[in-house]
Amino acid sequence: MSQRPNVIVILADDMGYSDIGCYGGEITTPNLDRLAAQGVRMSQFYNTARCSPSRASLLTGLHPHQTGIGILTDDDRPYGYPGTLDRSCPTLAEVLGEAGYSTYMSGKWHLTGEVSEPNDTWPTRRGFDRFFGTIIGASDYYDPNTLVRGEEPVTELGGDFYYTDAISDAAAAFCVEHDRERPDDPFFLYVAYTAPHWPLHAPPEAVAKYRGRYDAGWDELRPERHRRLLAEGILDESWPMSERDPEVPAWDDVEDQEWHARRMEVYAAQVELMDAGVGRILAALETSGRAENTLIMFLSDNGGCAEDLLPSWVDELDDGPLYLRPRTRAGRRVRRGNEATGWDDAVPGGQEVFSSYGRPWANLSNTPFREYKHWVHEGGISTPLVACWPAGLEPGVITHVPHQLPDIMATVLEITGAEHPSADGTAPAPEGSSMLDAWRGGDGSGHTLYFEHEGNAAIRRGRWKLVRKYPADWELYDLAADRTELDDRAAAEPAVVAELSAAYDEWAGRCGVVPRDVILIGRGGAGRPSEQGWRA
Secondary structure, three states, X not given: OOOOOEEEEEEEOOOOOOOOHHHOOOOOOHHHHHHHHHOEEEEEEEXXXXXXXXXXXXXXOOOHHHHOOOOOOOXXXXXOOOOOOOOOOOOHHHHHHHOOOEEEEEEEOOOOOOOXXXXXXXXXXXXXXXXXXXXXXXXXXXXXXOEEEOOEEOOOOOOOOOHHHHHXXXXXXXXXXXXXXXXXXXXXXXXXXXXXXXXXXXXXXXHHOOOOOOOOOHHHHHHHHHHHHHHHOOOOOOOOOOOOOOOOOOHHHOOOHHHHHHHHHHHHHHHHHHHHHHHHHHHHHHHOOOHHHEEEEEEEOOOOOOOOOOOEEHHHOOOOOOOOOOEOOOOOEOEEOOOOOOOOOOOEXXXXXXXXXXXXXXXXXOOOOOOOOOOOOHHHHEEEEEEEOOOOOOOOEEEOOOEEOHHHHHHHHHHHOOOOHHHHOOOOOOOOOOOHHHHOOOOOOOOOEEEEEOOEEEEEEOOXXXXXXOOXXXXXXXXXXXXXXXXXXXXXXXHHHHHHHHHXXXXXXXXXXXXXXXXXXXXXXXXXXXXXXXXX
């Protein structure tokens, strides 16, 4: 068996900062909690606020704008991004494959505009030896569109098919097959769940476990999560929790509380089923004897998702998105929306209901922060990151050193000894810094972090974070004293604003950030519903 470590990256989809148990959540996640106890938790790791850009950054070690995927997978040329992962940007799978690793992927790709016919932007042509999963970005959990094995469509689904379970089982099978076929080689496994991204789909028996758990409402549950985060040592006691989102009503004023609680029950079940799948992957790893020398990282691609879904029958839409199924596998009509009325006897969880959990519960998921997916305030970009590597890391560590997605490539290169093609000038050099020092108790590299999505922008250097919500002005926060971003220091610290804004502009120019105004001009002055209003 190889002495080089195996690497597993597990990515959740649209999961907030405080959802899992080891980050203060009430959702049952024993397998992720075990990884945290045996390894490292990062309190200040950042994604890029959206699905596709985060995936592009994670896999390439670059900022998403450098990869061709600055927003999603739409082709916005000549005014914007091509929306497809650039061939000149090597993926982790390509880099590790060249270093002798076997490479596997199970789950959501979402890095190409071509979702029907295999081409050079599909995972099997970007370094992965084997792939099982979906090419598009969101999908019905009971009947996902664009599901393929390798490059062949999967058309026969069992009666109890559930996509989260299928992703987990394929990933565990890759571990078993690798041990049988290439026992002397290391492997890289990328597990990209769609859970808990909408739609709210989970089997009744999984949802039943949470029946009544959310009846107390978000006003009571947010402080409970905050207290657990403080007790775990993840948050500083000097940081107050942000107030309830001003667009969210008090729980006591909410009509149809049972309906709204049910939505969060399903969301919680989706997270727990993902955790159970992680457990099956760990069991396969342990059976092979590889657990000791395998680095496992778990994180989310953006903060909790406040996206709303407007009511309609799917079969009445003129041009519904590819992820929407107009009928269930049993032939029932599918209704989309987040309102409690108009559903007859249907409730969230089953295939006939296509809903999201909305802003109020996303506000809970992102406890103690404000804002959500799309924005680069802390609620949009903060993710739990758990790293477990028994052969290389001490257990039970919490590090508060800030890092972001490009740092994953740098860390993997350090621990595997793999050489990046940029060393001979054939590819862009990775932008990140290794996290290994921080994981082992060091104070980190002290590098500057940069973010931009849909005009929402931020730069973090040391204790200071300059951030704006497009098209508003810059805000400035001292994150050492105020990580929940409640005390804007921009007016009091004009020199800091000037220094950081100049550094941001230099980075944006170097990394090919297209100004939001230019993209909107190219779209006739308005964003597409999936990107600007996302009230689809």
